Amino acid sequence: xxxxxxxxxxxxxxxxxxxxxxxxxxxxxxxxxxxxxxxxxxxxxxxxxxxxxxxxxxxxxxxxxxxxxxxxxxxxxxxxxxxxxxxxxxxxxxxxxxxxxxxxxxxxxxxxxxxxxxxxxxxxxxxxxxxxxxxxxxxxxxxxxxxxxxxxxxxxxxxxxxxxxxxxxxxxxxxxxxxxxxxxxxxxxxxxxxxxxxxxxxxxxxxxxxxxxxxxxxxxxxxxxxxxxxxxxxxxxxxxxxxxxxxxxxxxxxxxxxxxxxxxxxxxxxxxxxxxxxxxxxxxxxx
Numbered sequence: 001x002x003x004x005x006x007x008x009x010x011x012x013x014x015x016x017x018x019x020x021x022x023x024x025x026x027x028x029x030x031x032x033x034x035x036x037x038x039x040x041x042x043x044x045x046x047x048x049x050x051x052x053x054x055x056x057x058x059x060x061x062x063x064x065x066x067x068x069x070x071x072x073x074x075x076x077x078x079x080x081x082x083x084x085x086x087x088x089x090x091x092x093x094x095x096x097x098x099x100x101x102x103x104x105x106x107x108x109x110x111x112x113x114x115x116x117x118x119x120x121x122x123x124x125x126x127x128x129x130x131x132x133x134x135x136x137x138x139x140x141x142x143x144x145x146x147x148x149x150x151x152x153x154x155x156x157x158x159x160x161x162x163x164x165x166x167x168x169x170x171x172x173x174x175x176x177x178x179x180x181x182x183x184x185x186x187x188x189x190x191x192x193x194x195x196x197x198x199x200x201x202x203x204x205x206x207x208x209x210x211x212x213x214x215x216x217x218x219x220x221x222x223x224x225x226x227x228x229x230x231x232x233x234x235x236x237x238x239x240x241x242x243x244x245x246x247x248x249x250x251x252x253x254x255x256x257x258x259x260x261x262x263x264x265x266x267x268x269x270x271x272x273x274x275x276x277x278x279x280x281x282x283x284x285x286x287x
Contacts (some may be wrong), residue, residue: 014275016171016219029172029213030206036173036276037201045137048130054247055134058176062199062252063238064131069180069245070122077118079182082149082266085111099162100155100261101190105269108147122180123147123270131247135176136272145272150179152266154190154259165258167195167223167235170250172209173276174199178247182266185240190259192238192246195228199252204230223253 010018011028018028047055058064070078085106086093092110096103108116108123122128124142133140185191198205208227216222228234237257238246248254259265 012275012277014171014173014273017213017217019217021214024210024213024217027210029217030210033172033201033206033209039276040137040174043137045134047134048127051127051130051134054131058131058135058247058249061196063194063196063236063246063248065238065240066245066247067241068243069127070125070243072243074118074121075182075243078122078180078268079266081116081119082151082182082268085116086149086151098164099160100158101162101164101256102153102155104149104151104153106149108149119149119268122268128178128245128270132176132178132270132272135247135249136174136274138274140272145270147271148269150267150269151264152190152256154188154261154263156261162256162258164256167193167228167253167255168220169198169223169253170220171273172221172251174249174251175271175273176247177250177272178245178270179267181240181242181244181246182268183264184242185238185244185265187237187239187257188260188263189265190263191257191265192248193235193255193257194238194248195223195233195235195253197252198231198233199249202231228253 010020011023011032018024018032020028023029054064054066069075086104089106089111092106094105094107096105108119113120129140132145179192183189205227208223209221212221233253235253235255240246
């Protein structure tokens with residue numbers, strides 16, 4: 001009885017998978033995927049007129065870009081805060097060694113807030129919050145989600161593989177991430193790659209959800225080219241100049257492209273994720 005109750009709780013949680021072979025054979029992962037998308041589609045959120053076009057593009061394509069998001073003086077100040085903070089606080093960074101590549105992540109909450117006035121102004125920017133509130137279809141408090149500095153360095157070709165270069169979906173329900181790029185992002189920098197319109201579920205997609213849940217069931221779902229071709233979708237490489245805001249629904253298929261050794265890209269990242277079955281509790285969730 002206890003394992004069954006645990007699996008039932010998982011089914012209505014924000015866990016990526018349900019850790020039960022029986023439940024997965026019965027199609028619970030498919031059922032929770034469909035239920036989460038239905039709940040999301042039924043929610044109604046307010047769309048600020050200033051960001052209406054961006055929100056419409058994000059809803060339609062799963063990803064949207066806003067060039068020249070900040071005034072130049074604020075943007076340059078954030079660049080300085082980013083570099084100074086990452087260079088001077090190595091003990092407060094979370095380092096991810098993804099194959100040959102290195103991602104330095106600095107959660108903003110780890111640093112002295114008085115040293116980041118322009119960055120904090122950005123993560124609470126009314127336009128950014130309006131986009132994310134409309135996308136999430138829920139109110140967001142000033143502490144909602146997670147915010148971090150990022151710096152990705154492309155490593156040498158050493159025979160290892162960056163797992164983030166494999167096409168995947170973060171989780172089974174709609175959730176959003178935003179990046180303000182502090183450097184130009186070209187093919188050599190390992191740009192973000194997104195499969196437009198893959199955030200919308202289709203019957204063929206649910207077949208693969210079921211298939212994987214009964215086999216690997218390993219968290220973020222990896223997407224094979226077979227599935228992409230069957231769905232009639234293709235990848236878009238998101239290259240852009242610095243001071244571009246990129247917002248994506250990362251239940252859609254995405255990955256990191258392989259860049260050239262030695263090249264970097266830097267960003268401020270804002271990430272939102274709330275359990276679709278208890279979304280009203282997540283007004284000021286932090287992680």
